Amino acid sequence: MLSFFRRKKAPDTATPAKPPQFSAEELTSAVPPPEVQAPEYPTPSGDLDDAAAAAATAADDATAGTVALPAEPADAGAVPAAADSDAVLIPANAAPAAAAGKSGWRDRLRNSAFARSFGGLFSRNPRLDDDLLDEIETALLTADVGVPATTALVEDLRKRMKAREFADARALLAALRADLVALLQPVARPLLIDGDAKPFVILTVGVNGVGKTTTIGKLAKRFKEQGHSLMLAAGDTFRAAAVAQLQVWGERNGVTVVAQGQNADAASVAFDALQAGKARGTSVLIADTAGRLHTQAGLMNELGKIRRVLGKLDPAAPHEVLMVIDGTTGQNALSQLRQFHATAGVTGLVVTKLDGTAKGGVVFALAREFGIPIRFAGIGERPEDLRVFDPEAFVDALLPEALGG
Numbered sequence: 001m002l003s004f005f006r007r008k009k010a011p012d013t014a015t016p017a018k019p020p021q022f023s024a025e026e027l028t029s030a031v032p033p034p035e036v037q038a039p040e041y042p043t044p045s046g047d048l049d050d051a052a053a054a055a056a057t058a059a060d061d062a063t064a065g066t067v068a069l070p071a072e073p074a075d076a077g078a079v080p081a082a083a084d085s086d087a088v089l090i091p092a093n094a095a096p097a098a099a100a101g102k103s104g105w106r107d108r109l110r111n112s113a114f115a116r117s118f119g120g121l122f123s124r125n126p127r128l129d130d131d132l133l134d135e136i137e138t139a140l141l142t143a144d145v146g147v148p149a150t151t152a153l154v155e156d157l158r159k160r161m162k163a164r165e166f167a168d169a170r171a172l173l174a175a176l177r178a179d180l181v182a183l184l185q186p187v188a189r190p191l192l193i194d195g196d197a198k199p200f201v202i203l204t205v206g207v208n209g210v211g212k213t214t215t216i217g218k219l220a221k222r223f224k225e226q227g228h229s230l231m232l233a234a235g236d237t238f239r240a241a242a243v244a245q246l247q248v249w250g251e252r253n254g255v256t257v258v259a260q261g262q263n264a265d266a267a268s269v270a271f272d273a274l275q276a277g278k279a280r281g282t283s284v285l286i287a288d289t290a291g292r293l294h295t296q297a298g299l300m301n302e303l304g305k306i307r308r309v310l311g312k313l314d315p316a317a318p319h320e321v322l323m324v325i326d327g328t329t330g331q332n333a334l335s336q337l338r339q340f341h342a343t344a345g346v347t348g349l350v351v352t353k354l355d356g357t358a359k360g361g362v363v364f365a366l367a368r369e370f371g372i373p374i375r376f377a378g379i380g381e382r383p384e385d386l387r388v389f390d391p392e393a394f395v396d397a398l399l400p401e402a403l404g405g
């Protein structure tokens with residue numbers, strides 16, 4: 001089987017080629033508006049296990065006309081200049097980067113539906129009684145915490161209230177905050193890059209428009225700053241502009257982007273990239289994929305194919321299947337994760353868009369139901385706005401101590 005793969009030219013001998021030029025409109029359209037539904041992507045054709053052949057063919061086919069592997073990070077002329085790329089990647093009205101530490105979380109999550117449904121709750125119900133617990137229950141359910149987690153939280157408070165553990169509503173709020181942090185603690189396991197994996201392969205998956213490509217851009221910045229050598233694979237081959245969007249992020253961070261252009265086989269792109277990453281001794285490879293609905297069986301199978309093809313070059317790859325979930329999604333996030341996990345074996349989560357209108361509660365529901373590590377949280381659109389998931393900062397921002405009066 002491996003002889004099949006060797007037909008592929010050695011990546012270092014690949015001719016550097018300039019990525020295609022895109023108009024500002026095309027690039028802007030690569031960034032879908034929030035909450036768009038996944039369009040009907042064409043079902044990938046061909047034998048699911050034939051991506052290696054596709055990779056070999058693409059490499060040998062001079063007419064493929066796609067972006068080959070640049071020997072060095074793409075040159076400055078290949079994509080729009082920095083000022084333009086800012087306009088493409090970050091909306092003009094985007095807020096400045098969030099402040100560091102807890103205050104950044106607090107500023108960004110202040111307007112969450114979670115914080116709003118608890119606002120005034122304790123001053124309206126200063127007495128320790130069932131009415132207070134009922135209101136807390138309603139607020140948790142409204143914020144998307146879900147029935148099982150809400151019931152467990154409220155029953156714990158009820159028991160302790162009956163045992164006269166709380167002197168006042170303020171003490172009960174402190175207990176609720178601690179319970180919420182405890183619910184998240186088991187999933188607060190940061191992503192550790194295994195230095196023995198060369199490269200450590202991160203496959204990003206998720207529904208369309210959730211923030212996969214943006215998160216990859218943010219991660220590229222983070223990993224670069226940590227001194228990792230990096231490569232990105234443009235596996236969202238459905239739209240040319242989606243490839244270009246990743247190339248702009250790559251350009252911004254001085255990171256090589258492996259791409260074959262629009263309509264290329266996503267598994268073949270991933271395969272090419274892993275082969276190139278191995279040849280260069282790259283430490284981290286992040287592969288983008290097209291958004292797909294968890295209900296689209298053909299596309300979900302394509303993820304399985306990408307996994308299998310990567311596994312042919314490195315049985316341990318992908319080392320992380322990172323599912324990006326839009327924090328504004330609500331309870332539907334649970335069925336998304338269930339399906340993606342069944343198909344692709346999700347090993348970590350990123351919850352994005354926790355700034356803005358996100359209710360935030362779905363994070364607790366996900367933690368309770370799946371126990372899959374939450375690696376990062378997106379709290380804004382700028383490259384700096386990706387935080388290692390921090391349960392204390394998160395709960396402190398959703399449910400400030402000051403709400404207890």
Ligand SMILES: Nc1nc2c(ncn2[C@@H]2O[C@H](COP(=O)(O)OP(=O)(O)O)[C@@H](O)[C@H]2O)c(=O)[nH]1
Nearest residue numbers: 208209210211212213214352353378379380381
């Ligand atoms: N407010 C906010 N917007 C985000 C965040 N992450 C991504 N976005 C925006 O979500 C939109 C879709 O992002 P994109 O990365 O293209 O999604 P993809 O289809 O999953 O690759 C873009 O407008 C991003 O700027 C976040 O943490 N907060």
Ligand SMILES: [Mg+2]
Nearest residue numbers: 212213236242
């Ligand atoms: Mg994308």
